[in-house]
Amino acid sequence: MSLPRAGFFAFFSCLFLASTASAMTVTPTQIEMTSTGRTSRSAITVVNNGTDPLAVELVVKTATLDEAGVPKTRPAGDDFLVMPPQALIAPGATQNFRIQWLGEPLLDKSETFLIYVDQIPVKLPKRARGVQVVFGMGVMVNVAPPRGKPSLQVVKSGIVTDAHGRRHPTLTVFNPTNVHALFPQSTVRISGGSWSSTLSSGELAQSIGIGLVQPGHRRRFILPITLPERVTAVQSSLEFRPKP
Known part of the structure; x- marks a missing residue:
């Protein structure tokens, strides 16, 4: 489509x-x-x-x-x-x-x-x-370009509330390289206290789409997770595995 x-x-x-x-x-x-x-x-x-x-x-x-x-x-x-x-x-x-x-x-x-x-x-x-x-x-x-390899670094984690009152974690990433990165080629782990959740590459692709992060740029993504009430702050980590 x-x-x-x-x-x-x-x-x-x-x-x-x-x-x-x-x-x-x-x-x-x-x-x-x-x-x-x-x-x-x-x-x-x-x-x-x-x-x-x-x-x-x-x-x-x-x-x-x-x-x-x-x-x-x-x-x-x-x-x-x-x-x-x-x-x-x-x-x-x-x-x-x-x-x-x-x-x-x-x-x-x-x-x-x-x-x-x-x-x-x-x-x-x-x-x-x-x-x-x-x-x-x-x-x-x-x-x-003909040379270079993309990479993504976690810059900031946060929480936003949607129009229905549901809270979702946010993740801001930075691409320090000369090659564009596609955020859905990552596995993301979100945690807060004793709670945690992991998003696979497929789940990110389905909810976020292309997820382009250009060289030297930041992107902020709202993740497709509804946070439990007891979670008031989150930490994030990612494993970025770009396709050859």
């Missing part, structure tokens, strides 16, 4: 006056690349699930995430070759878009991009009425 252009990665859905929209599926939602070698190339697949032709274009942005995971984006320039940059996809058809890194082959540190697959509004006859829902779906692309 593709990521809408709203929420966490600031992917947006826009409304335009026109007729009916064509639904689309974008895969994958996350791509891991390197600045050199075979993995400096990848592809994005778009499927037109609708009954009308689907016009789309791919737009590349550089992204920087703050501690809460909210991105700030800017144009990516000529860092990527996207082929084709636009396409008209027939109903029920599939279009593959090739992406290739054209930026610095010897990157100093990882860079993160958001590649938006934006539906292009079609021009309709003057008599046509209604609302066309024009979607933008997004793919996160992380480009790692």
Whole structure:
């Protein structure tokens, strides 16, 4: 399932006056690349699930995430070759878009991009009425340098209360390396007094998602644990095991 252009990665859905929209599926939602070698190339697949032709274009942005995971984006320039940059996809058809890194082959540190697959509004006859829902779906692309290994350090632990009065532990981590780290590639242990709980990598991936921590950055995560009433403070530790 593709990521809408709203929420966490600031992917947006826009409304335009026109007729009916064509639904689309974008895969994958996350791509891991390197600045050199075979993995400096990848592809994005778009499927037109609708009954009308689907016009789309791919737009590349550089992204920087703050501690809460909210991105700030800017144009990516000529860092990527996207082929084709636009396409008209027939109903029920599939279009593959090739992406290739054209930026610095010897990157100093990882860079993160958001590649938006934006539906292009079609021009309709003057008599046509209604609302066309024009979607933008997004793919996160992380480009790692040819050398380096990610690491995560626990900076701070805390507790937050949600809208339903349930308390959850928080964990702030720091990436001191030149390679981006994915927090769900960790096993996390939370404890408070005689109570403790452990979250596996799979549980973190299911509840948190990508969990990107960029080089030299911090990220604060709310963990999917409801704390017992007797726990008033927590300590955290993690074992980070990045995939090769």
